Each structure stands twice: as C-alpha cells, then as structure tokens.
Amino acid sequence: MPRARTALTTTTALALALGLSACGGTSAREPAPTDDATLYPADAAVETSIGTYFAYLAAGSSEAAAELSLPEVGLDDDLAMLLLDDTYAMIDGRPKLVEIGEVTVSPGEDDARATVTYELAGAEHTDEIALTRIADRDDGPDDYAVLIPDGEWGIDTTGAELLPSDTVYRIGGWDVSAAFRSAAGWAGGGTPPRLPAFGGSYQLEVTVPGDGGFTDTVEIASSTFYVGDASDGALEALAHEHGY
Incomplete structure (x- = not known):
C-alpha cells in the first residue's frame, strides 16, 4: 500500500505542475530579433567568396572563376581564350x-581586403587581394568579386608579333592560336597585350609550319594576383632563338 500511495502522490504533483504552467505561470520567450548583419556578417561573406573562388581555380573551372572576377572579361573574345575551361583544365x-x-x-x-596564402605551381605565396561586393542578398551571405589588375595580369605575348601569321599555338594539345594571333594583331607595330589568364604553368607549344619551320615548347607562367611574372619575355626569347 505505501508504494501505491507514493505513485498517486507523484501523479497528483505532476498534474498540479502542468495545470499551473497552463494557467499562466512563465510565458514563452520571444526569439531575439536578428538582421542580415547578424546572420551573415560581411567578413564571413568575404571568406566564403574567397573560398569559392579558389575552389573554382583549383578545379579548373576558370569560366566560373571569371564570374567572380572584376573587371569583367567577355569570354567570347579571342583574347580571353585562355580563360575557357577547355584551356585552363590543361x-x-x-x-x-x-x-x-x-x-x-x-x-x-x-x-574588402584580405590576406590569402595559397600554393601556385609548387610554391607558396601570400598576397593581399582586393574584393568588391557584387550581390547584396537577404537570404544568405553577400557575394564578393576579386579585383584583378586590369590589362596587367595574365600571359606576356611579346614575341608573337615576330613570328609568321600562320604560327600555331597549342596548350595541352588545345589550339589557342586565335588568342596569340589576335594579340599580335593588336600590337600594330608595338607591344602586344597580355592574354588574361588565371594562375598556373602554361606549357605553350609553338609551331611555325613550312620549310625552315620548327616546333618548340616554352613554359609561361601566370600569377593572377600580381603584375608580371619571371617568365615574361619567354616567347620573345624563343622567337629570337629560332631566328625571328
């Protein structure tokens, strides 16, 4: 009998506690107000954009990376041929x-500005990069694009203007002649423009057809985030080596 009485007493206590709660004890708390700045802080959004950008580059998805880069580059332009996935994957x-x-x-x-450390062609680099917001979102972190030196990044094409107009250029077997011929045409007797190109080592095969022609390969590097590269002038040196 004592065991039954204890069970009854406990049940009654629970019922009373529930009744008191339902009749207006402590009211439920309202959730704390939030805003976009709290849910999606800008510094975290910048880090997300940087992570996405580098993930595209590492995967060879250069066209997607170009969408997160400024200034914008028209991918249908011959000069932008090295930014196509088919080229960058090589x-x-x-x-x-x-x-x-x-x-x-x-x-x-x-x-925004951020310091990033990354591997490029087997070497580690640390650079400060600049970004600007390109999408202001209410339901997620904002998108930021990486600012790249306009007209000063990519591959040096000096030397293309010295070679015959029918010279064939290939990277990983992919014909990119249109890009180098376009650069040579833009030179107009002066220095040809750089070809926009994301970071990496480009094994450029150069073929001058016909009698006295040649096929040779030169390595040209691009850095993406800083101007120029130690391989600048490599194509020009190759042209001179073969008598052009």
Missing part, C-alpha cells in the same frame, strides 16, 4: 588555397 600548378588571414571590410561593406 594547366599545371593551379592555385590552391592554404589559408585566409586578416579580412578588412569597408564601413559600407561594399569593399
């Missing part, structure tokens, strides 16, 4: 993100 030593360091966002959150 490149060795594409950038791989190691670490994102300090991130600084402007007061209006439109611009």
